[in-house]
Amino acid sequence: MVSNAVNSLSPLPWQHDPWRNLTEQHRQSRPAHALLFVGARGLGKRHLATALTYWLLCQQPQGQPPQACGQCRSCRQLHSGVHPDVQHIAPEAADKPLKIDQIRGLSEFMQHSSQFGAYRIALLDSAERLNPQAANALLKTLEEPPAQRLMILVADGVAGLPATVRSRCQRLNFSRPASEQALSWLRSQWGQHSQSFPADATPELVLSLAGGAPLRALAMAHSEELTQRRECFTDYQQVIHRRLSPDQWANRWAKQPQIGEWLLTWQQDMIRLKLCQTPPPRLAHPDLAESLRQLSHRLPAERLFAQLQAIETLPRLLSAPVNVPLQLAALLSRFL
Ligand SMILES: [Zn+2]
Structure with missing residues (x-):
């Protein structure tokens, strides 16, 4: 099951309402046989699925809420x-779908009785990446579930998930917690780990960079992402000042999975800084504010918006079988 340094037994502080609803449904003997947890990465969907699994299978659950x-x-x-x-099944790699063989194995697992007389539970991670054959195979299990079975489908979005699958699940939407609650939780995690974090990492900064998703923010502090983002931005400035060629920049950074998101959010921040000077706008990259402001002053607002439009086409361009460095270099060349 999913595990990290966060206690897996309890819901996260912003999940108390859904937790109460889920446990109450079971207490009243009217549980769903399939749950669909939907929301952006880093809001705690897998965490809640794990806590629920622990609670349903625990031999001596305790407390109130339990x-x-x-x-x-x-x-x-x-x-x-x-x-x-x-x-627990998940795609074999970040760019791979959930396959029919995985679903067949899961369906067989769900047919057998529980070893300990309680629930059998299946967690389908990244359910939005079920390929069509796998989704069809899953439907059969969702249509005729034996008693005391629970499937928890976890999805970052529902665009790839057929309506026939969605309609057979009880859906729970996850949204961003209030920033004070998210910051308070992040600060409580900070003390245990902060020695291994980059010197410039603060709860406020990583939460902002993670778009308000607390677990994504914590994962970011644990990774190389902060340092890489800063280096990539420094190189980006060098390109704009013509000290580095777009080709050199693209060859260096094309493999970085966050590259599209960074370009997009830098550009959005530049536009915010251009249009709104007082009070200072809320930025995705507050630590880069001064450099972003200087970049934004070089161009009229229309050019910044035109560049934003060009950046927004990147996900579609990069999802095709293309030469990624070439596409990135071509994009940046248009900004000079
Ligand atoms: Zn227990």
Whole structure:
């Protein structure tokens, strides 16, 4: 199951309402047989699925609102990732779909009885990436679920998920927590880990860069992303000042998975700074404000908007089988 440094037994502070609803449904013996958790990356969908799995299988749940004990055999097996009544499937790689063989294995798993007389639970990670054959195979299991079975589908969006699958699940939408609540949680995590974080990482900065998604913000602080973003931006400035060629920049950064998002959010920040000087606008990259302001002053607002439009075509361009460095270099050449 999903695990990280965050306690998997309890819902996150901004998940108390959905947690109460889910546990209450089970207490009243009217549980859904399939749940669909939908929302942006880093809001805690997998975390809530994990906490629910622990609670449903725990042999001595406790507290109000209830949660798993963390001590019993079931909780220990879940913690070790070897519980016989739980199966977790996910795409084999970041750019791969969920395949029919994975769904067939899961359907067979769901047909068998629980080893411990409680639930059998399947977690489908990145459900929006079910390929069409896999989605069809999944429908059969969703249509005729045996008793005491639960499927939890986790999806960053529903665009790739057929309506026939969606309509058979109870859907729960995850939204961004209020920033004070998110910051308070991030600060509580900070003390345990901050020695390994980059010197310029603060809860405020990573939350802003993560678009308000707290778990994504924490993962960012743990990764190389902050440092890479700063280096990439420095190189970007060099291109604009013609000290580095667009080709050199593109060859260096084309493999960075966040490159499209960085270009987009830098540009949006430049437009905010151009249009709104007082009070200072809220930025996605507050630590780069002064440099972004200088870049934004070089061009009229219309040019900034035209560049934004060009950047917005990047995801479509890059999803085709193209030479990515060539496309990125061509884009930047238009900005000079
Ligand atoms: Zn337990």
